Amino acid sequence: MPRFLHTADWQVGRQYASFAPDDAVAMAEARISVIERIANLAAEEAVDAVLVAGDVFDAQMVSDRTIRRLFNAMAAYTGPWILISGNHDAALAESVWTRAQRLEAVPANAHLALTAEVMEFGDAGFAILPAPLTQRHTMSDLTEWFDHAETTDGLLRIGLAHGSVQGILAEDENATNPISPERYQSAKLDFLALGDWHGTKQINPRTWYSGTPEQDRFKGNDPGNVLMVQIPEVGAEPQVEIRSIGQHPWIQMKERLAVSSDLEQLIARIEGQPEQAVVELRLEGEISLLGKQQLERALSVAEARFRSLGYDLSGLSLQPTEDDIAALHADGYVGDVIAELRDQQEGEGGEVARDAMAILASILLEKQAQGGDA
Structure with a gap:
């Protein structure tokens, strides 16, 4: 036989x-x-x-x-x-x-x-x-x-x-x-x-x-x-x-985020992918500032676990919530800047505004972690 x-x-x-x-x-x-x-x-x-x-x-x-x-x-x-x-x-x-x-x-x-x-x-x-x-x-x-x-x-x-x-x-x-x-x-x-x-x-x-x-x-x-x-x-x-018999499965993920539970489910799906995978992730929709921080932490962990992780976040619109702004102590002038950047996301140069808002949020969070004033 x-x-x-x-x-x-x-x-x-x-x-x-x-x-x-x-x-x-x-x-x-x-x-x-x-x-x-x-x-x-x-x-x-x-x-x-x-x-x-x-x-x-x-x-x-x-x-x-x-x-x-x-x-x-x-x-x-x-x-x-x-x-x-x-x-x-x-x-x-x-x-x-x-x-x-x-x-x-x-x-x-x-x-x-x-x-x-x-x-x-x-x-x-x-x-x-x-x-x-x-x-x-x-x-x-x-x-x-x-x-x-x-x-x-x-x-x-x-x-x-x-x-x-x-x-x-x-x-x-x-x-x-x-x-x-x-x-x-x-x-x-x-x-x-x-x-x-x-x-x-x-x-x-x-x-x-x-x-x-x-x-x-x-x-x-x-x-x-x-x-x-x-x-x-x-x-x-x-x-x-x-x-x-393969070692590296190639996985494409395309997700739309609308509410906070979508982010939780997305992170769970990322964590559920096999180790040594080659992953391509594309995200669309809306995410809060603190949600973006949570997503970036999850992606950092995934990068070390996967063989390769490529991701495109350009379709995500940053939408700071009142809780975001309160948590960042972003009142007064800083709060006004965040509001202006939020509005600019929808027009020409929206990607620059989105990046600027993420950088500003990162600075504010880092200052908080160090015990400094925002």
């Missing part, structure tokens, strides 16, 4: 230039460490092979060190790894793959399926029909040759490809790297392991995208998984189990 681990879209070497340097380094490193976890899982489960459906590397020009580290990360699993090229790492005449081979970085158990030809693993009971990309974009279905490929009787027929299933993921009829949704039928495949779509998705019982094992964008399409695939015998329906 052959068992496979299906994964794709490692995109090792990806850069995260829009993040703070320490976060960018950690997230790039996570793309190596997730391969180590995949290798450990494959070894623990004693699978017959690991199928890697393209975009192993993020680009052709990754460093030699990155190439070596990727293959080193696979060491814990000594069974066959079967890897194809995708659109990011297409098998060009001169490519990241030819460089890896020149470096002698590819271990003997890593099978680079860079040409369209059957690879049989008779002792393990399966044959691989690969459709590697040999250029970044193609308008033809590179899996078409599967229909006529001959394999030894009694071996499972496993397709391995990278692209967009027509009519399901690619609405544009001119979409690149198309794959027929009927390929599993026309080619009599027992399973078709796909890459390119970064979330886990079942197309039909025999056709699956594993998604990227380490999430890399804010898109709720179930990333961060690998697939454990078991096929009892030729012609039997695959048994597919989704295994979560």
